Amino acid sequence: MGVIPLEETIAMRPRDIKKFYEPMVLFKALTMRMLATATHSDLEEDWDLNDPKQLFEAFVNKLCYVCDNKKGDGGATITSFVVLQLDDVDTKQYVFACNQQTNSQLQATEGFVKQLLELIGKNARRKVLLHLVLWNNRKRIRLFFRDLVRQASTCLTRCLNDVELEKRGSVQELLNDMIAVLPDDGQILADDKADYLSGCDRMMKALGKFEQQSPTIETITQMSRDIRARGHNASNDCWPEMLHAVKRILAYQFSIEFLKEAHAAFPELFEDFEISFLPSSTPLTKREICRVKSYQAEGIVNRMTSNAEYHEKFKQLVNDLQVFDLDQRIQDEYEKASFRPFVHSEAHLHGWLGNTPGGFSESRFFRGWRYIGSSKPTCKLCHYYFQEHGSGVGHRICHSNLYPCWRLPDVPVSAGTAGGQDRRAIYYRIIDRVRNDAFDIIGQKASPKYRKHDSNTFSARMTFVDDVSTIVSNVDDVSSLFGDLDINE
Numbered sequence: 001m002g003v004i005p006l007e008e009t010i011a012m013r014p015r016d017i018k019k020f021y022e023p024m025v026l027f028k029a030l031t032m033r034m035l036a037t038a039t040h041s042d043l044e045e046d047w048d049l050n051d052p053k054q055l056f057e058a059f060v061n062k063l064c065y066v067c068d069n070k071k072g073d074g075g076a077t078i079t080s081f082v083v084l085q086l087d088d089v090d091t092k093q094y095v096f097a098c099n100q101q102t103n104s105q106l107q108a109t110e111g112f113v114k115q116l117l118e119l120i121g122k123n124a125r126r127k128v129l130l131h132l133v134l135w136n137n138r139k140r141i142r143l144f145f146r147d148l149v150r151q152a153s154t155c156l157t158r159c160l161n162d163v164e165l166e167k168r169g170s171v172q173e174l175l176n177d178m179i180a181v182l183p184d185d186g187q188i189l190a191d192d193k194a195d196y197l198s199g200c201d202r203m204m205k206a207l208g209k210f211e212q213q214s215p216t217i218e219t220i221t222q223m224s225r226d227i228r229a230r231g232h233n234a235s236n237d238c239w240p241e242m243l244h245a246v247k248r249i250l251a252y253q254f255s256i257e258f259l260k261e262a263h264a265a266f267p268e269l270f271e272d273f274e275i276s277f278l279p280s281s282t283p284l285t286k287r288e289i290c291r292v293k294s295y296q297a298e299g300i301v302n303r304m305t306s307n308a309e310y311h312e313k314f315k316q317l318v319n320d321l322q323v324f325d326l327d328q329r330i331q332d333e334y335e336k337a338s339f340r341p342f343v344h345s346e347a348h349l350h351g352w353l354g355n356t357p358g359g360f361s362e363s364r365f366f367r368g369w370r371y372i373g374s375s376k377p378t379c380k381l382c383h384y385y386f387q388e389h390g391s392g393v394g395h396r397i398c399h400s401n402l403y404p405c406w407r408l409p410d411v412p413v414s415a416g417t418a419g420g421q422d423r424r425a426i427y428y429r430i431i432d433r434v435r436n437d438a439f440d441i442i443g444q445k446a447s448p449k450y451r452k453h454d455s456n457t458f459s460a461r462m463t464f465v466d467d468v469s470t471i472v473s474n475v476d477d478v479s480s481l482f483g484d485l486d487i488n489e
Contacts, residue, residue, distance in 0.1 A: 001276040002110065003103055004095070004352070007412035010420045014288065016427065021289050021341070022300045023431055024381075024404040027438040029297075029329040030321075031402070049261055053369050056083075059262035059269075060373030061396060062255040066116070067096070067109050068375035069137045071144075074338055074405065076100040079109070080345035080374045082353065083269070083366040090272050092366055095352075097278040097345040106277045112136050113275055120263045121270030127201075129256050134200045135193060137252065144249045145203065149182050151242035158238060162223065170216045181206045204253055207246055269366070278352055283340035284407055295331045297321070301442075304435045317442045333404060341407040346374045346395055347382050351409025353393070355419065360391040370394060381406045381430065388429040402434070 047058040060081050067079040076099050084093040094113065098106060112132075119129055134141060155162075156175045163171050182203065211217055224240035263270055293299050297318045302311055318326065333339065343351065349372050353360060362368035371394040378386070383398035385408070408427060411419040 001274045009410040023434045025333045030441045062258040064375035066133045071140045082372045092273040094275045097348040148245035151238045154238035281343035283342040297326045
C-alpha cells in the first residue's frame with residue numbers, strides 16, 4: 001500500500017516549544033554531569049510463548065528489530081510496527097514508522113518486510129529467513145563483529161587481573177578459541193553477498209557453540225552483570241561490551257524462532273496482508289527550540305516552578321553545581337548539531353492512530369490486541385507520553401534514558417481545537433514529570449539512571465510448555481535454544 005499521506009498539522013506556539021525543552025536539557029545536563037553516580041538500568045523482558053498475546057507482542061518487536069538495520073546515526077532506523085485488522089475483510093494491515101528515514105528508504109524497508117512475511121507464510125527454511133535478515137542488517141552486523149573482536153582481545157589481556165584463578169584457564173581458552181574464528185579485523189566483507197552470508201553462518205554457529213560452554217559463560221555473564229551494577233563509570237568495560245556484542249549478533253538468529261512461532265500460532269498474519277508506512281516526522285530547527293535565556297540553569301529552575309520556597313532551595317543547589325560547569329553543559333546540549341527534535345517512531349504511530357478513523361478501539365487491532373512494537377525498548381519521554389495519554393495502547397519496557405531530541409506527535413488540522421487542547425494537556429503533564437525528575441536529582445532525592453546501550457544485552461526469554469521431550473523453559477539467551485541448531489535447516 002505504500003506511504004500513508006499525512007495531513008497539514010496544527011503548529012504549537014513558539015513559546016511553548018522553547019519552554020518544553022528547558023527542563024529536558026537541564027535533566028540531561030544533570031544526568032551527564034552525574035554519570036559517576038548513575039545506576040545502570042537493567043532490562044530483561046520475559047515472554048511466555050504459551051500466552052497468545054505475549055507471543056504476538058514478541059513477534060511484532062522482533063519484526064521491528066530486523067528492520068532496524070543501522071547502528072548509531074541518532075537512531076535513524078529505529079522502527080515501530082502496529083498490526084491492524086481492516087473492517088469487514090480478512091486483510092491485516094502492517095503499519096510502520098522509522099525515526100528518521102527518507103521515503104525511498106522506507107520503501108526499501110517495506111519491500112524487505114513484504115518479502116520476509118511472504119517467505120514465512122510459505123514456511124521457508126530457517127536458513128532462507130536468516131540470510132534475508134542478515135543481508136538486510138549487514139551494516140549493523142559488521143559493526144557488532146568489529147566491536148566483538150576488539151573487546152574479546154582486551155578481555156584476554158585482562159584475564160590475569162579480572163578472573164579468579166580457578167576459573168581463569170577456562171575463560172582464557174574460550175576467548176582464544178573465539179578470537180581464532182573471528183575475522184582478523186572484525187569485518188565480514190559485505191561487498192559479495194555469498195561470501196558475507198557464508199562468513200555470518202560460520203561466525204554465528206561458532207558463537208552459538210561458545211555460548212554453550214557453561215559454567216565458563218556463566219562466569220563471564222556474572223562478571224558483566226557485576227560490572228554494570230557498579231554504575232556508568234564501568235559501562236565501557238570490555239567484559240559487558242563483549243557480551244553485548246555476542247548477544248546482539250545472535251539475536252538475529254533468535255528472532256527467526258519468534259517469527260516461526262508466530263506463524264505456527266497466527267498463520268493468518270502471513271496470508272492476506274498489506275504494508276503501509278508513515279513518512280518520518282520533520283525535525284524542529286534550532287531557532288524553534290532555543291532562546292538565549294535557556295542557557296542558564298538558575299533561570300530554567302525559576303521557570304520550572306512558581307513555588308517561592310522551591311526557588312530559593314534549588315537556586316542554591318544549582319549554584320553549587322556551577323563548579324561543574326552546569327551552564328556550559330546546558331549550552332553544549334542546545335548547540336549540538338544533532339539536536340533537532342523529531343517524533344520517535346512508536347509515538348509517531350500512536351499519534352497517527354489517535355487521529356484516524358477507529359482511533360484506539362480494540363476492534364481496529366489484530367485480535368483486539370492494542371500494541372505498538374519497537375526495535376528497541378522505549379525511551380523515558382515516549383514512556384511518559386504513552387502513560388499520560390491514557391489510550392491503553394501497550395509498548396515495550398522503558399530503558400530510562402531521556403533524549404531531549406524528542407518531540408510530541410503532530411496534530412492534524414482535522415482534529416480541530418480539541419486536538420490541540422489534548423496535546424497541550426499531555427505537553428504539560430510530561431513537563432511536570434521531567435521537572436520532578438530534575439528536582440529529585442538536584443535535591444539529591446534520587447540518582448540518575450542511564451544505559452550506555454538502549455538495546456538489550458540479554459534477549460527476551462522464551463518459555464515453552466510442550467511434551468517432556470521438547471521442553472525448553474526460562475531460556476535466558478539464544479544459546480539455550482539454538483546451541484545445536486543447524487542453520488542449514
